[in-house]
């Protein structure tokens with residue numbers, strides 16, 4: 001079921017046309033033109049430096065995330081892919097995903113990405129409702145978003161799009177209708193995120209001031225249940241807490257994270273997990289784009305954190321990521337990482353509560369009833 005040799009490369013493009021008021025990703029707005037040639041040189045240098053430490057891998061997935069990577073010129077994307085291929089072998093069935101924002105989708109640009117080697121796009125549609133898009137601070141309408149989906153469908157064999165639900169005032173009936181409209185436009189994959197109020201965002205301040213009211217816990221739960229029912233009924237079951245796919249069409253890059261495989265993080269604010277000299281190393285680069293550029297130009301890479309994880313940390317991370325998946329985790333892999341098995345008493349209690357179950361092949365997984373309280377389940381098992 002899992003591919004132990006999976007190796008992913010994540011490339012971060014840190015710029016957006018405007019900052020959405022709910023978003024705390026490492027994304028920045030610049031009014032001057034971005035010097036993409038300079039970024040290509042820096043990405044190439046950081047790829048070379050990472051491959052010098054973690055060579056001999058075969059890349060199975062590459063993901064351009066952001067920010068808004070669809071603001072990159074296709075030639076920039078192609079040059080970064082060439083740099084990856086200069087330093088590592090590339091699997092013949094490599095998955096290459098690029099995140100796109102509907103505001104910056106044009107058919108010619110998408111054809112350019114495809115010619116450069118991208119074979120999957122993930123579009124940030126967010127809502128199919130103009131009032132909701134306005135409230136989310138998006139620069140596109142529902143019509144423009146659906147037109148972008150049509151361009152994606154015509155340009156790529158594999159595409160996905162994101163929606164945000166549990167928005168202010170949203171009822172399960174509204175959401176079911178919107179989700180059905182979305183599914184009619186979807187291909188093999190959808191990402192459906194509950195709106196999270198992130199600290200230090202404009203939404204956080206509005207929420208704290210009582211000016212932005214999100215659905216209460218019971219309504220949030222009902223919205224989550226609606227999501228599962230509508231998607232499963234349409235052949236798009238959840239394979240991860242927020243991700244739905246037709247069986248076999250899962251995003252292989254995200255599976256690399258959730259299955260705790262190895263990945264390189266390239267670009268401003270990118271995280272990596274690399275197995276070097278028998279240790280799992282957690283890496284992170286400088287977040288600020290211009291500071292990252294200067295670091296790479298000065299020392300060949302932008303890494304500011306590079307730590308070996310302890311067995312305890314590796315095991316916790318394995319649970320935290322793996323229990324997000326419908327397939328769950330192999331308890332023996334946990335035991336091998338932690339140096340001790342999961343506490344059988346805690347597992348038994350959670351099983352009695354209906355929050356976890358053991359599959360026929362001995363994997364431990366969170367049930368549909370347990371997913372809304374996933375953080376508590378993980379905390380309990382890791383304690």
Ligand SMILES: C[S@@+](CC[C@H](N)C(=O)[O-])C[C@H]1O[C@@H](n2cnc3c(N)ncnc32)[C@H](O)[C@@H]1O
Nearest residue numbers: 022023025066067068101124162193194195196
């Ligand atoms: C890094 S964004 C990149 C997508 C692209 N920049 C766009 O916005 O179209 C990835 C996704 O995270 C989701 N997201 C970001 N902030 C969120 C929040 N506070 N709550 C829920 N989902 C969020 C959105 O669905 C978004 O499409």
Ligand code: SF4
Nearest residue numbers: 016019020023027067
């Ligand atoms: S949601 Fe997407 S477009 Fe909006 S600020 Fe975040 S990364 Fe940029």
